[in-house]
Amino acid sequence: MTLHTHLAILQQAEYDWKRYWAWCKKHAGDQTEVQPKKKTAKYWLMLLLSIPLSVFLAPQTALRIALTLVLIPETIIRGIISVLAQLKLQAFQHRGLVIIAIAGSYAKTSTKHLLAQTLSPYLSVLATPDSVNTSLGIALTILKNLKNTHRVFIVELGAYQKGDVAQLVRFVHPNYGILTPIGAEHLERFGSFENVVETETELITTLPIPVLSHDQNITIIPEKLKTPRVSFYGFFPNSAFDISHVRITRSGTSCALAVNNANYDIFVPLFGKHNIVNILPSFWLAEKLGLQPWDIINTFASLQPVLHRLQPISTESGMLILDNGYNSYPDSVKESLAVLKEIPGKTKIVITPGFVEMGDRQAMYNEILGGQLAEVATVVCVTGTSNLSAIQKGLEKKKFPKKSFFTAKNENDAVRVLSSLFKADTVLLFEGGTPEIYQ
Structure with missing residues (x-):
């Protein structure tokens, strides 16, 4: 792999050398080119320092030296910023x-x-x-x-x-x-x-x-x-609150709320019990x-959804999209799938790469995810390959129809593959996203 690819992977690992090195060992011999998420000032500085070093050294060694050189002034600057911010915050707290x-x-x-x-x-x-x-x-x-x-x-x-x-x-x-x-x-x-x-x-x-x-x-x-x-x-x-009569529609979620000996009827233009x-x-x-x-x-009643956290997106066809692209953990998925189950719709599609950063439990959690998807979704599309076999295993255990299971390289590819299913009575859930470091 080229120096640029190694640097892009290091950037996606948030310049954490242990995570980057683990990726290198896992993908030894891989010639796939990876692009940086964003060419920041730190990215350019790392590149400028490592290019001359890479003439004589392996890309990993060149990047290791460059990272050390960058971290020294960065640590000093971070310390100064932290002290100034803390002094300002303390002054405001006194006021x-x-x-x-x-x-x-x-x-x-x-x-x-x-x-x-x-x-x-x-x-x-x-x-x-x-x-x-x-x-x-x-x-x-x-x-x-x-x-x-x-x-x-x-x-x-x-x-x-x-x-x-x-x-x-x-x-x-x-x-x-x-x-x-x-x-x-x-x-x-x-x-x-x-x-x-x-x-x-x-x-x-x-x-x-x-x-x-x-x-x-x-x-x-x-x-x-x-x-x-x-x-x-x-x-x-x-709990200090008593919640009852929760109802989810395509407009949002309503409930009855009792707190401090008072009763209230609540409606929020957001989806799910968890948002209540x-x-x-x-x-x-x-x-x-x-x-x-x-x-x-x-x-x-005027609350706005948070970006990429079960964010509703309307389409010209009438299909409802739920963008949960950022917030994908085993427990949070239960909530988004519960919402998908409750919202009216004939076809319910889930596009997901599965869970990442789960350590040695990653396969287990993704197999469980496959079983959960089988109980709610009518169509499932897995993006990437990292968790494909584990999710597929979970789906098969629940006897999910093979004709309703799809794979894709990424989210854009998944949309292309499934576009014929996008109709007014369709609900599409994007559950999680994955950077190339996890592909």
């Missing part, structure tokens, strides 16, 4: 800025954006953009976007190894915490599910702040952490921020 930190395996970004939308009509809110959840991304958001007028700052906390959440909690020093569902995520990096649990619950253990946790975590969180400052939201009986759950932290925070429940409810 009354309320900081809300959101951790968890999935639904962080959705919860963050929905919370920002519900609070914004009444309070000046800043949230970390898109899926920004690293220390550098948070620091840059603080330095560039945090203004004196902001009353609330909502921060998403990302994690890939033990200590990541604790580090970010100490950095932003939040007033309140929201812990979304904990599930199997990035096992390739975490090493075990136990490490995931320990890391995500650092939101509870690092600082003595009030935390609202998804009730799915009740059986996961250690008993010693279930103190009075930790409350729960969701469908379980011990995702708006519940708004109620919890409304009281703490001096708002009334009706203030929050009035914003629900």
Whole structure:
């Protein structure tokens, strides 16, 4: 493979040498050319440093030296940015800025954006953009976007190894915490599910702040952490909320909600029970921020979907597309398939590459996925080859019709292959996407 391909793979591995080297060993002898996701300044600097080195050295060795040279000044610059951002944030906190930190395996970004939308009509809110959840991304958001007028700052906390959440909690020093569902995520990096649990619950253990946790975590969180400052939201009986009469249509989701001895009829133009759950932290925070429940409810009907997280897309043919291209984990897939099952439609298509970063459990999780798809979808198309055999095995165990199973190189190819099925009574779910590093 060429130097350019090696650099593109290193970029897709987020310049993590261990992940890049594991890919190299797995694809030894592969001559496939891979293009970079985006030619950033770091990409060009790496390329300029490694080209002269590659004249005398192997591409991997040249890139290793170039990466070392780049990381030295990058680490210094990151440290300076972090200190400046922390000083600014501390000054704003002394003036009354309320900081809300959101951790968890999935639904962080959705919860963050929905919370920002519900609070914004009444309070000046800043949230970390898109899926920004690293220390550098948070620091840059603080330095560039945090203004004196902001009353609330909502921060998403990302994690890939033990200590990541604790580090970010100490950095932003939040007033309140929201812990979304904990599930199997990035096992390739975490090493075990136990490490995931320990890391995500650092939101509870690092600082003595009030935390609202998804009730799915009740059986996961250690008993010693279930103190009075930790409350729960969701469908379980011990939740602070009572949700009933959930109904999903092509327009959105409605339900009856009982909280604090009051009853409300709720409608959101979003799909699924999980999105009803995702708006519940708004109620919890409304009281703490001096708002009334009706203030929050009035914003629900105008909520906008979060990009690539069961985002509905209408087509000229009348076919409904659900784009869940970003948010694909074993637990979150259960939710998106539950939505697909409930939404009216004759033909229900799922296009998916399967799960990635599942470590030595990847084949197992993808076989389970195949079985889940067989129970809901009428047509399944698997993109790429990494998880093809495992998903196919799961489908076959459920006796899924072979004539309804397709394969494709990527999502664009899948659309071409299945285009004849796209009609008004079709619902198409894009479940997950995959970069070339996982092909």
